[in-house]
Amino acid sequence: MSLLATSVTVLVPWLIGANALRDSAFRPASGQVYSISNRDGGAYFLTDYLAGLVVTTAIAGALLVLAALLRIRHRIGRLLLGVGLVALSFAVLTPVSATAWVGAEQATARAEASTAAWHADTCSTDQPNEPTISLESAGVVHVWSVAPVDDDGDGACTQVEIWDGLRLIRTVETPDLRDGFLSLVAGTSAEDSYVQFIGRGPVPDCGSSECQPEYEIAGGFSLVAAEVMWQYTSRFTAVSAVHGTVRGPAAIAIPGVGMVALENPETAAGTATAFDPATGAALWRAQCPADFPIESNLYVGDYGDHVLFCNSERPFSGPNLDLLLGDDGSLSART
Incomplete structure (x- = not known):
């Protein structure tokens, strides 16, 4: 009862x-x-x-x-x-x-x-950390995230989804981000936060699956504004496999700075440039020594350090140099 x-x-x-x-x-x-x-x-x-x-x-x-x-x-x-x-x-x-x-x-x-949105792993990127940032608005913490998308199943990842928590805000057209780079740069709000990317240009028909793109495109856009704000094209150069990579120009994310990428090696070989996420202007440049002028690479070291790897003019037989890259573009010897 x-x-x-x-x-x-x-x-x-x-x-x-x-x-x-x-x-x-x-x-x-x-x-x-x-x-x-x-x-x-x-x-x-x-x-x-x-x-x-x-x-x-x-x-x-x-x-x-x-x-x-x-x-x-x-x-x-x-x-x-x-x-x-x-x-x-x-x-x-x-x-x-x-x-x-x-x-x-x-x-x-x-x-x-x-709550960070779950993104299906349909596109492979080389970002060194999870592309999420937390921003507070009206007393509520919003977890923003981005995800590259292959929207038509052709293998090219030419769209980026912008998510505010579990809410899909919009989709932005980008260069192909397969094996590229995607990160978020946090500001004080969504309005002054940015997305940065490294995309790929066309891949030459060389008859091999190891063919690399002819050039790569760095870019950035506002988290909430619809248009792509800037792009920078960097001519591709092969990078020696000393540190397990055969692609370039490489890019890394430095907290508080944003994206750092290698500039066009035809005109600024061995130069790492930090880009303003809002405009694409150079914040600072770090240059490999004159004796190591051509091939270079950026990577995250064993202890989380950011390293500029400089090759000599004989990358497969000559000496190489690892330099610690500071948040302000300073270079120091790696011990």
Whole structure:
């Protein structure tokens, strides 16, 4: 009997509220929640239960009023109780349920914003860290992330998705990012935060799967503005496999600085340049010594250090040089 009573007084109202009264007139969709599938049932239990209780209480009150009007025994008592139940449902339960609904919607929106989206691994990039940043807005932490996308299945990753938590904000057209580089540079807000990338140009038909692109394209754009803000084309040069890489120009991300890439080796061999994420202008340049002028590479060292690797003019038989690259472009010997 107690189980039946619990079902009638708790389960039935909750089922009514959860399945029939969400996004209704007195509990409208807030617009803050990106997807209703992200609503946590536990956070909505109180508002759903009270919403269902509005219906069951109002129906019970209406039946008592009807019974009193039909002159059934205990008319006055039934009438007063019925009116009281109807008043309770609309004057008390309705606003309390609506308030709880607003709180649950806000909690869901915060959870959506602070949860990093899961991205299918459809495109391979060489970013050294997860491309996510956390930015606070109106007291809510938003986890922004980016993901390269092969939208038509041709193998070329020519789009980048921008996600605010679990909310897809927009898609940006880019050069092909296969085996490229993608990172986020955090500002104080989404408006002054940026995406940076290294994409690939056309690959020559040399009859081998090891063919490298003829050039690569560095670029950057605002996290929230639609247009690509800048691009920089760097002529491709083969890099010796001393550190396990055969591609160039390489790029790395330095926290607080952004993207650092090798400049066009035909005109600035062995030069690493830090790019302003907003404009693409050079923030600083680090130059390999004159005795190591041609092939070079950037990589992250064993202890997380950023290293400029300089080759001599005889990259496969001559000496090479590893230099620690500081956040300000300074170079020092690596011990």
